[in-house]
Amino acid sequence: AQTVTQSQPEMSVQEAETVTLSCTYDTSESDYYLFWYKQPPSRQMILVIRQEAYKQQNATENRFSVNFQKAAKSFSLKISDSQLGDAAMYFCAYRPMRGSNYKLTFGKGTLLTVNP
Amino acid sequence: NAGVTQTPKFRILKIGQSMTLQCTQDMNHNYMYWYRQDPGMGLKLIYYSVGAGITDKGEVPNGYNVSRSTTEDFPLRLELAAPSQTSVYFCASSYGDRARSGANVLTFGAGSRLTVL
Numbered sequence: 001a002q003t004v005t006q007s008q009p010e011m012s013v014q015e016a017e018t019v020t021l022s023c024t025y026d027t028s029e030s031d032y033y034l035f036w037y038k039q040p041p042s043r044q045m046i047l048v049i050r051q052e053a054y055k056q057q058n059a060t061e062n063r064f065s066v067n068f069q070k071a072a073k074s075f076s077l078k079i080s081d082s083q084l085g086d087a088a089m090y091f092c093a094y095r096p097m098r099g100s101n102y103k104l105t106f107g108k109g110t111l112l113t114v115n116p
Numbered sequence: 117n118a119g120v121t122q123t124p125k126f127r128i129l130k131i132g133q134s135m136t137l138q139c140t141q142d143m144n145h146n147y148m149y150w151y152r153q154d155p156g157m158g159l160k161l162i163y164y165s166v167g168a169g170i171t172d173k174g175e176v177p178n179g180y181n182v183s184r185s186t187t188e189d190f191p192l193r194l195e196l197a198a199p200s201q202t203s204v205y206f207c208a209s210s211y212g213d214r215a216r217s218g219a220n221v222l223t224f225g226a227g228s229r230l231t232v233l
Binding site for chain 2: 004033035042043044045047049050091095097103104105106107109112
C-alpha cells in the first residue's frame with residue numbers, strides 16, 4: 001500500500017522569506033502523480049502544484065516550486081517570498097497513474113505559520 | 117461554475133441518529149469521492165465512485181453507505197451515528213479519462229463538519 005509521510009507537523013516562516021516543506025512517499029509503482037494541496041482556515045482544499053513522476057523537470061507555479069527526487073521518493077515544496085496568505089495546512093498527496101480508481105493518498109499535513 | 121457543492125456545512129447529531137450528506141458537482145466529472153478529515157490525521161477515503169451505478173469502498177467505509185444514481189450526485193449516508201464519526205467530511209470529483217487535461221486533479225467541496233454527541 002502506498003503511504004505518504006510529512007515529518008514536520010508545524011513550520012513557521014517570516015514574511016518574505018523562503019520555507020521548504022518535506023514529503024516522502026512509499027510506492028512500488030513507477031508512474032504516478034504527486035500533489036501539494038493547501039487548506040486555509042476556510043477548510044477549502046486548494047491545489048497548489050502537481051508533478052508527474054515521468055517528468056524529470058521540477059514543477060513550478062509562481063512562488064511555489066518542488067524538489068522531486070524520484071529515487072529517494074521525496075517531494076518537497078518550496079515557498080519563496082512567503083506571504084501572510086500562505087498560512088495554512090499543507091498536504092502532500094500521491095496518486096497512481098495506472099489502475100481504475102484514481103484514489104488520492106494524503107499525508108497528515110504540515111501547519112505553516114507566516115510571521116509578519 | 118458552482119464546482120462541488122456539499123450540504124449541510126454543519127450538523128450536530130445524537131448517537132444513533134441517521135443522516136445524509138449531500139454532494140453535487142456540475143463539471144460532468146465521472147469520478148467522485150468522500151473523504152473524512154480528523155485532526156492531525158490527514159484525509160482518509162471513505163467511498164468512491166467511478167461512474168453512475170458504480171461505487172466501491174475506500175480505507176474507512178464502516179458505518180457509511182453511498183449511492184450514485186446520477187453523474188452529478190454522490191450522497192453519503194451515516195446510519196446509527198457514533199461519536200467516532202465526528203469529523204469533517206469532504207466530497208471531491210475528477211475526470212477519470214487520462215486523456216483529459218486535469219484528469220488527475222481533484223476538485224473539493226467546502227467540507228461538512230459533523231459532530232455526534
